[in-house]
Amino acid sequence: MALLEVRDLRVSFDTPDGIVRAVRGLSFSVEPGRTLAVVGESGSGKSVATQTITGLTRGATITGSAYFEGTDLITADAATLRRLRGAEIAMIFQDPLSSLHPHYRIGWQIVEMIQAHDRQISKQAARRRAADLLTLVGIPRAAERLDDYPHQFSGGMRQRVMIAMAMALDPALLIADEPTTALDVTVQAQVLTVMRRLQEEFGTAIILITHDLGVVAEMADEVIVMYAGAAMEKAPRRDIFYRNHHPYTQGLLASLPAQNSLRLTPIPGTPPSLISLAEGCPFAARCPHVFDRCRVETPPLADVQGDPRHQSACWLNHDVTEAVAS
Amino acid sequence: MTETLLKVQDLRKEFPTQHKEVLRAVDGVSLEVRRGETLGLVGETGCGKSTLARCMAHLYDVTSGSVWFNGTDLTRLSRREMRPLRREVQMIFQDPYGSLNPRRRVGSIIGDPFAIHGISSGQQRKRKVQELMELVGLNPEHYNRFPAEFSGGQRQRIGVARALALRPKLVICDEPVSALDVSIQAQIINLLADLQQEFDLTYVFISHDLSVVRHVSDRIAVMYLGKIVEVSPTEELFEQTRHPYTRALLSALPVSDPDTADSRERIILMGDIPSATNPPSGCRFHTRCPKARTECTVTEPPLEPVAAEHPEHETACLFPLRLGEDLSTAVPDLRAS
Numbered sequence: 329m330a331l332l333e334v335r336d337l338r339v340s341f342d343t344p345d346g347i348v349r350a351v352r353g354l355s356f357s358v359e360p361g362r363t364l365a366v367v368g369e370s371g372s373g374k375s376v377a378t379q380t381i382t383g384l385t386r387g388a389t390i391t392g393s394a395y396f397e398g399t400d401l402i403t404a405d406a407a408t409l410r411r412l413r414g415a416e417i418a419m420i421f422q423d424p425l426s427s428l429h430p431h432y433r434i435g436w437q438i439v440e441m442i443q444a445h446d447r448q449i450s451k452q453a454a455r456r457r458a459a460d461l462l463t464l465v466g467i468p469r470a471a472e473r474l475d476d477y478p479h480q481f482s483g484g485m486r487q488r489v490m491i492a493m494a495m496a497l498d499p500a501l502l503i504a505d506e507p508t509t510a511l512d513v514t515v516q517a518q519v520l521t522v523m524r525r526l527q528e529e530f531g532t533a534i535i536l537i538t539h540d541l542g543v544v545a546e547m548a549d550e551v552i553v554m555y556a557g558a559a560m561e562k563a564p565r566r567d568i569f570y571r572n573h574h575p576y577t578q579g580l581l582a583s584l585p586a587q588n589s590l591r592l593t594p595i596p597g598t599p600p601s602l603i604s605l606a607e608g609c610p611f612a613a614r615c616p617h618v619f620d621r622c623r624v625e626t627p628p629l630a631d632v633q634g635d636p637r638h639q640s641a642c643w644l645n646h647d648v649t650e651a652v653a654s
Numbered sequence: 655m656t657e658t659l660l661k662v663q664d665l666r667k668e669f670p671t672q673h674k675e676v677l678r679a680v681d682g683v684s685l686e687v688r689r690g691e692t693l694g695l696v697g698e699t700g701c702g703k704s705t706l707a708r709c710m711a712h713l714y715d716v717t718s719g720s721v722w723f724n725g726t727d728l729t730r731l732s733r734r735e736m737r738p739l740r741r742e743v744q745m746i747f748q749d750p751y752g753s754l755n756p757r758r759r760v761g762s763i764i765g766d767p768f769a770i771h772g773i774s775s776g777q778q779r780k781r782k783v784q785e786l787m788e789l790v791g792l793n794p795e796h797y798n799r800f801p802a803e804f805s806g807g808q809r810q811r812i813g814v815a816r817a818l819a820l821r822p823k824l825v826i827c828d829e830p831v832s833a834l835d836v837s838i839q840a841q842i843i844n845l846l847a848d849l850q851q852e853f854d855l856t857y858v859f860i861s862h863d864l865s866v867v868r869h870v871s872d873r874i875a876v877m878y879l880g881k882i883v884e885v886s887p888t889e890e891l892f893e894q895t896r897h898p899y900t901r902a903l904l905s906a907l908p909v910s911d912p913d914t915a916d917s918r919e920r921i922i923l924m925g926d927i928p929s930a931t932n933p934p935s936g937c938r939f940h941t942r943c944p945k946a947r948t949e950c951t952v953t954e955p956p957l958e959p960v961a962a963e964h965p966e967h968e969t970a971c972l973f974p975l976r977l978g979e980d981l982s983t984a985v986p987d988l989r990a991s
Contacts, residue, residue, distance in 0.1 A: 514903060519922070542915075591847065593840065598808075
């Protein structure tokens with residue numbers, strides 16, 4: 329059974345410029361111990377979707393459901409969400425400095441977090457646990473460093489502190505929103521290694537939100553490619569890279585710098601506004617394969633060549649499957 | 655024989671810190687940029703690549719050393735003497751939001767270089783600006799719009815137009831595509847390539863993204879803690895890496911190919927980059943180097959050609975990698991001798 333089952337999630341924000349439809353009918357599931365990568369460019373809705381699931385989008389209009397171990401997170405009350413967040417669903421974000429309080433020692437912050445969810449644990453025991461966690465994520469002399477302030481840690485170490493805090497209560501699901509985007513590549517490699525190791529050790533499921541296809545290739549089991557608030561393609565990792573179907577996925581991969589070509593192949597144009605999105609495929613205006621139907625009717629996700637694990641929201645896919653079916 | 659356009663000699667740039675220490679951002683760099691080439695400059699945060707670039711454009715006064723441009727030492731020029739040379743060396747910055755004044759219209763931003771250097775005015779300047787806009791793929795009718803009305807990629811085009819206004823010889827691009835999404839990034843990289851062809855431009859291209867640098871550069875210089883550790887023609891740097899830091903940097907780069915990602919050598923460096931106020935003794939990389947030896951802690955390796963047959967490929971390492979050497983199993987040996 330899936331650990332998290334999201335169905336037809338829609339999130340919109342009322343802004344002075346109009347209603348921004350940030351997520352438009354997103355469905356996916358996460359299995360225990362697996363890594364789901366959600367990849368997309370700025371404004372694709374990848375962060376909004378996961379923030380909504382954890383109850384962090386205030387003032388948004390939300391429909392749909394997100395069942396986590398039998399509880400619908402969308403309709404759950406604040407107390408339930410607070411209990412689940414941290415204990416069952418942990419989160420790490422791009423900028424670890426803004427997630428740590430600058431005026432409190434690292435150790436104090438981890439201990440406070442452990443005690444908030446476990447009223448029975450003594451301060452000493454929580455502190456020991458904090459030191460163990462820092463050791464686990466590869467921070468040398470962890471016991472001493474508990475007394476340091478966040479500014480005394482480097483960027484990579486702060487992100488490892490955040491991972492330590494996220495893993496403190498052995499959550500079933502870790503949501504990592506661009507966890508290594510602010511880090512240098514050698515430090516990124518350290519952090520990704522720590523995440524992979526913890527997943528093996530604790531069987532944590534990970535939703536990894538990223539714009540970096542390299543990180544996807546290294547970390548993901550399953551992949552969702554998002555564009556303009558909707559999933560364009562969903563597939564196991566190798567299918568996304570080697571047997572991709574959606575023209576947007578193909579465009580993204582073709583945009584990457586290649587070694588043996590003089591010119592890159594960008595996707596022409598820019599993503600559409602999420603305020604005045606017309607009917608039809610959101611990628612139609614930039615798609616090299618666009619035809620009449622794309623501009624009037626929105627293609628739903630459908631299986632690619634009859635494989636339910638690989639889906640693409642493209643009319644070309646429908647033509648193929650319909651042709652196969654008939 | 656390729657001609658040298660800009661030559662940096664034993665350049666140092668120090669900054670005082672709040673704690674009365676000295677931060678050696680660039681600490682003895684010698685490098686040349688050849689006419690018509692793209693020289694890539696890579697390294698991690700704090701390695702001094704942006705400081706070096708700003709010294710090349712003489713945006714900073716250097717602490718010591720010289721920057722020769724077309725036979726003139728820029729470091730010896732006064733502000734006034736520098737002014738005519740500013741036309742020749744221009745910069746493109748990373749942040750297309752922070753580098754454009756939000757209250758000024760795009761036409762006047764791009765026209766600034768003409769105004770500053772007293773070139774053309776009125777309708778003539780407007781026509782020149784609109785030609786530039788067209789050149790970089792902007793709609794010339796958007797002359798009177800504000801930066802906020804443009805997307806990130808279009809803003810970067812504005813930055814490119816402004817840099818090209820005075821037809822410079824050298825353009826220093828400091829992380830020009832790092833803030834952009836990949837599909838837009840490719841548009842800007844292609845634009846820069848087209849402009850280089852059309853106007854015979856020389857680029858210094860700074861990026862932390864090695865795959866971008868590999869695509870655009872003829873040669874690449876790798877920096878670590880204020881020094882160049884390896885410089886080489888692009889493909890040779892990737893195929894015949896000599897410096898352990900370069901190798902680690904390459905191996906840490908996520909590749910967008912699952913099969914390669916699963917099978918390749920991965921070197922995870924220990925620890926973080928040391929502070930530039932108090933760099934390690936000897937080779938600065940010895941604290942994190944998988945094959946460091948005792949000698950590395952005392953002797954600073956000079957930047958030298960790796961072999962007589964490869965004068966173009968230089969590295970600063972006492973024990974450079976041999977071809978095919980496996981670094982993932984190497985263990986440092988730092989016993990006192």
